[in-house]
Amino acid sequence: MKFAKRLLLAIAVIYLLPALASAGLWAMREHPQGWRDARWSSSGTLPQADADGEAAVYVFSAMTGGFKGSIASHAWIVLKKPGATAYDRYDKVGWGTPIRRNGYAADAFWYSNTPRQVVAIHGAEAEKLIPKIEKAIADYPYGKPGGYRIYPGPNSNTFVAHVLRSVPELGVVLPPDAVGRDYLPNGAFYHVADD
Numbered sequence: 001m002k003f004a005k006r007l008l009l010a011i012a013v014i015y016l017l018p019a020l021a022s023a024g025l026w027a028m029r030e031h032p033q034g035w036r037d038a039r040w041s042s043s044g045t046l047p048q049a050d051a052d053g054e055a056a057v058y059v060f061s062a063m064t065g066g067f068k069g070s071i072a073s074h075a076w077i078v079l080k081k082p083g084a085t086a087y088d089r090y091d092k093v094g095w096g097t098p099i100r101r102n103g104y105a106a107d108a109f110w111y112s113n114t115p116r117q118v119v120a121i122h123g124a125e126a127e128k129l130i131p132k133i134e135k136a137i138a139d140y141p142y143g144k145p146g147g148y149r150i151y152p153g154p155n156s157n158t159f160v161a162h163v164l165r166s167v168p169e170l171g172v173v174l175p176p177d178a179v180g181r182d183y184l185p186n187g188a189f190y191h192v193a194d195d
Contacts, residue, residue: 032065032111032112038065038109038111038112039109039112040104040105040108040109040110040111041105041108041109042105042106042107042108043107043108043109043114043115044107045060045107045114045115045117046058046078046087046106046107049080049084049085049086049087049106050084050085050086053082053083054080054082054122054123054126055080055081055082055084055122055123055124055126055127055130056078056079056080056087056120056121056122056126057077057078057079057080057119057120057121057122057126057129057130057133057170058077058078058079058106058117058118058119058120058121059075059076059077059078059117059118059119059160059164059170059172059174060075060076060077060078060107060115060116060117060118061073061074061075061076061115061116061118061174061175061177061178062074062109062110062111062113062114062115062116063110063111063113063177064110064111064113065110065111065112065113071177071179072177072178072179073116073157073174073175073177073178073179074091074110074111074156074157075091075118075156075157075159075160075161075174075178075181076089076090076091076156076160077089077090077091077133077137077160077163078090078106078107079130079133079134080126081127081130082127087106088101088102088106089101089102089103089104089105089106089108090137091103091104091156091159091160092140092142092143092148092154092155092156092158092159092160093148093156094148094150094155095148096145097145098142098143098144098145098147098148098159099137099140099143099159116175118172118174118175119170119171119172121170129167129169129170132166132167132169133163133167133170135166136162136163136166136167137163139166140159140162140163141154141162141185142154142158142159142185143159150180151179151180152179152180152183153179153180153182153183154180154183155179155180155183156180157174157178157179157180157181157183158180158181158183160174160178160181161173161174161178161180161181161182161183
């Protein structure tokens with residue numbers, strides 16, 4: 001019985017208190033009344049794509065809208081091929097064609113929330129990774145209409161996590177608030193990275 005009480009206390013301290021604190025901080029900030037009132041324009045985080053001729057790979061994450069924005073984020077991938085004058089943004093949404101290409105500016109606010117850079121890779125290394133990333137995007141198993149479920153997934157974070165697992169050279173995982181990042185196809189409980 002003592003063990004069960006300690007386990008419950010540990011769960012409360014590790015999981016519930018941070019979530020409650022995050023929700024409290026969220027409640028004290030101003031938020032758009034709905035998606036139409038939210039900012040979806042460029043945040044100015046990225047330099048102009050034509051500023052240099054280098055290839056680039058970015059992964060961004062921003063908190064979502066509504067109350068779920070107190071604990072959950074939305075992730076996306078940005079690519080720039082060598083010599084390109086524009087970025088290509090790939091993210092998954094829950095309506096229409098799920099995998100969107102350039103549905104928003106590469107560094108856009110997400111529901112008025114500023115994007116956080118998860119990873120940035122430039123130059124020859126980025127150039128080498130772009131074809132692998134594009135293949136992973138094309139191979140995403142839930143890219144058809146109806147292939148979206150907010151929780152536990154597959155969702156926007158499931159999509160980006162799939163790309164990150166498929167291209168381990170990116171060397172990064174999504175932040176802990178990326179709900180759905182651990183959703184695996186076919187009910188799998190674990191993933192062994194390919195080498």
